[in-house]
Amino acid sequence: MNLVSDYKVITRKPHHCWGCTVEYPAKTLMERIVSTEGGIISSAYWCKTCMEFMETLEAFEREDGFEYGGLLNYDNYISPLSLPKINRANLEIKKDGVFDD
Ligand SMILES: [Zn+2]
Numbered sequence: 662m663n664l665v666s667d668y669k670v671i672t673r674k675p676h677h678c679w680g681c682t683v684e685y686p687a688k689t690l691m692e693r694i695v696s697t698e699g700g701i702i703s704s705a706y707w708c709k710t711c712m713e714f715m716e717t718l719e720a721f722e723r724e725d726g727f728e729y730g731g732l733l734n735y736d737n738y739i740s741p742l743s744l745p746k747i748n749r750a751n752l753e754i755k756k757d758g759v760f761d762d
Pocket residue numbers: 678679680681682683707708709710711712
């Protein structure tokens with residue numbers, strides 16, 4: 662993986678974080694990473710949690726890049742997914758009773 666550019670952006674649209682697959686709403690501060698791999702250019706958004714976690718990894722672990730959701734494979738990664746999961750559970754409970762979605 663060759664890094665082309667790497668900068669912080671306030672997103673204008675919702676984006677899924679590449680590292681943890683969580684969808685973040687518009688106007689979130691995220692890191693946009695543009696890279697090339699085998700002549701293909703790709704860009705990905707990363708959330709703050711994932712960026713901080715990546716800084717704890719050794720260089721050799723980062724150099725090949727990560728598959729989508731790849732950080733979730735690390736045992737010591739605390740996923741921001743745990744929060745939306747709780748919210749979803751609550752929503753389903755509400756749907757049975759009051760909620761009209
Ligand atoms: Zn993330």
